Amino acid sequence: MKSLLIVYHTGGVKTATMAAAVERGARSAGEVNVVVKRCADAGPEDLLAADGLILGTPENFGYMAGMMKDFLERVFYACEGKVSGRPWALFVGAGQDGSGAVSSVERIVLGLRLKRVHDPVIGLKELTPEVLSNCEELGTAFAAGLALGVF
Numbered sequence: 372m373k374s375l376l377i378v379y380h381t382g383g384v385k386t387a388t389m390a391a392a393v394e395r396g397a398r399s400a401g402e403v404n405v406v407v408k409r410c411a412d413a414g415p416e417d418l419l420a421a422d423g424l425i426l427g428t429p430e431n432f433g434y435m436a437g438m439m440k441d442f443l444e445r446v447f448y449a450c451e452g453k454v455s456g457r458p459w460a461l462f463v464g465a466g467q468d469g470s471g472a473v474s475s476v477e478r479i480v481l482g483l484r485l486k487r488v489h490d491p492v493i494g495l496k497e498l499t500p501e502v503l504s505n506c507e508e509l510g511t512a513f514a515a516g517l518a519l520g521v522f
């Protein structure tokens with residue numbers, strides 16, 4: 372069975388709520404082993420064992436959260452060249468922007484040569500049912516794609 376790793380950080384509740392929706396969607400697809408970890412608890416072994424990766428971070432100071440950068444710093448050289456071509460996607464919890472978090476994560480993940488298979492889901496201001504539904508859809512589509520081997 373393919374394995375999907377969801378790694379996220381939250382400083383409050385928003386990105387955690389988005390992560391729960393992504394997880395719910397992924398589990399609803401079935402056929403995929405879903406592993407969810409906070410950035411602080413995840414390491415290179417988790418990424419090496421995963422067939423696909425979904426990252427979630429708040430935008431802080433126009434960038435990804437420091438804990439997400441810490442995770443990426445810890446996994447980068449251990450995983451470089453070993454995860455090339457695996458699918459990945461991103462969700463961001465932000466106040467009014469989110470683009471800095473997206474571009475900063477994308478720049479680093481580009482170096483891991485992962486393949487982006489879904490547009491980033493960005494939740495601005497208060498979380499709406501539509502954003503949570505987009506998060507669920509991301510999880511479902513990603514897990515289904517992994518299970519069917521379409522990525």
Ligand SMILES: Cc1cc2nc3c(=O)[nH]c(=O)nc-3n(C[C@H](O)[C@H](O)[C@H](O)COP(=O)(O)O)c2cc1C
Pocket residue numbers: 380381382383384385386387429430431432433434464465466467468469471
């Ligand atoms: C220190 C700090 C810096 C922030 N910087 C930004 C920012 O640059 N752009 C933005 O859109 N929101 C910014 N925000 C708002 C957060 O991204 C937003 O509140 C987000 O929903 C927090 O997610 P969380 O509840 O998962 O921690 C900032 C919040 C904090 C606490």
